[in-house]
Amino acid sequence: MTTITTTKASAVTGHSSKRKADQMSAATTGEPETKRPYNGKCQYKTGKCFNERTLKRNGDAHSLCEEHRTKQNLIQRRSDRKYQKVHAIRRRERPQRRAELKKQVSTAVAQQFFIESQQQKTFSIPLPQ
Incomplete structure (x- = not known):
């Protein structure tokens, strides 16, 4: 009964996630939720990490494993503090x-006015003849 309500609620709101779909399929088939699909390898910049990527709250995969996400978050916080x-x-x-x-x-501006006033004084004096 609860799985039907969940599907109706997600259909009404237009939101559906992989996690809800996995939970519903596990509930309908009776299998435990321990089996989950492989999310791919961590995409840390060195390319040497073979850990599995972690899941976001909505069920999608992050690009990094938990270890590298923690490391990258620390680096980002340090950078933000420096920037601030x-x-x-x-x-x-x-x-x-x-x-x-x-x-x-x-x-x-004052210097320019002074120079202009000096020039006017020199040009306004008639030359002796």
């Missing part, structure tokens, strides 16, 4: 950089 640290420093320095840039721009 670097960008936190940049965020703190950003207002200081803006202030310095504004100061440089205002100084350059």
Whole structure:
């Protein structure tokens, strides 16, 4: 009875997974769930790992075995922490950089006005004859 309800619920929602299908087939045939299909070999970048790939929650296979997933997750977390640290420093320095840039721009504008005023003074004086 429960397997029929599960199939109706999955048919109504439109979601079906391999795991549910395996559970239902095991429930209908009476076989234990210990038999499961081979998910393929771990696809770790070295290519030397022959462990079986782990399963996702939805029943699909991950690309890595449990050992390499753990290792890769640690590497990713370390990278994320480093990225956050670097960008936190940049965020703190950003207002200081803006202030310095504004100061440089205002100084350059003031110098340009001074140069133009000096040029006007030199050209506005009539030459002695």
